[in-house]
Amino acid sequence: MSTEKTIYKKPTSLTDRPFTYCWGCGHSTIHKLIAEIVDELGIRETIIGVAPVGCAVFAYDFWNFDVTEAAHGRAPVVATAIKRVHPGKTVFCYQGDGDLASIGMAEIIHTANRGENITVIFINNTNYGMTGGQLAPTSLIGQVTTTSPNGRDVKNYGYPIRVSELLAQFEGVKYLERVKVTDAVSVIKAKKVIKKAFMNQINGVGFSMVEVLASCPANWRKDPIESNEMIDGEISKYYQVGVIKDVK
Amino acid sequence: MRKGRIIIEVDRCKGCLLCIAACKPKQIKISKKMNKTGYNIVEFCDEGKCNACTLCGIICPDAAIEVIEIIETEKK
Ligand SMILES: Cc1ncc(C[n+]2csc(CCOP(=O)(O)OP(=O)(O)O)c2C)c(N)n1
Ligand code: SF4
DSSP, X not given: OEEEEEEEOOXXXXXXXXXXXXTTOHHHHHHHHHHXXXXXXXXXXXXXXXXXXXXXXXXXXXXXXXXXXXXXXXXXXXXXHHHHHOTXXXXXXXXXXXXXXXXXXXXXXXXXXXXXXXXXXXXXXXXXXXXXXXXXXTOOTTOOBTTBTTOOOHHHHOOOOOHHHHHTTOTTEEEEEEEEOSSHHHHHHHHHHHHHHHHHHHTTOOEEEEEEEOXXXXXXXXXXXXXXHHIIIIIHHHSOOEEEEXXX | OOEEEEEEOTTTOOOOOHHHHHOTTOOEEEEEEEOTTXXXXXXXXXXXXXXOOOHHHHHOXXXXXXXXXXXXXXXX
């Protein structure tokens, strides 16, 4: 005789709609982790997400809680407004690197500098996924993209921006950590880090951001396993995983 | 050894193979079946070697895997 017990399953904070992201896409993993955290913290009724422009523009179809949508790059400002009007809610913005580090660079800098008590999940996949893999401020030196067919050349495009390190200088910023989600161990670690960024907000600590090194297999022209190898290799060599700032 | 089995939600699976790489006892394989989106999905081999470690579920980007632990209630 035996009995059966479910020990892992899709979180209830995800809807039944399958993700429309490409196979192995980092967005899917992070959506799942955020949903698991929302379930664990029991905040499904009190959390409000702000989705970006980019592949995650339809995030509201996948998360089974309140999510709104901001114009390209403006998510931190919309999140600021929501948090100020509803200080009791847990408010987060979810942004790609084109959204946050390119068109939205001003918004993230000022939001961080003001030390808004919000949580930012920053998905760094080193290119503009949705529009076809163009160069992003975060693309690596030498990285071939559709707008840098000969590889990123610093003379024309400058150096890849380490946004987390850039934001670390602002006094309003309380917590910054960079993670990856390339295997089960790093996924478990990333979940703990994202959970801490939400707990900081709930405990009134202040502005917290988690940068996730995410894969974009479709535009990198690699399969999901090769994509994760690239993150474990050259991407995390330039963007080192770990705590960047943690003000207790 | 802990025993388990998995259920793969066909229409969430994209056959990305990350679960296959994560499964140490090699209990998941790519199948010839296609789901309604057109992805070749993976399937559970069910050879009694699954130890309910949940690593496949944790790495699955698409939340397509449910892991079930089988608990023996009577000793033979
Ligand atoms: C004001 C404005 N400018 C440009 C665009 C075109 N556009 C859509 S998504 C995108 C980039 C998205 O890249 P990223 O933020 O890295 O997200 P990903 O798709 O990689 O997740 C751009 C430039 C737009 N929608 N709105
Ligand atoms: S284009 Fe890249 S970022 Fe967008 S869904 Fe596909 S893999 Fe993900």
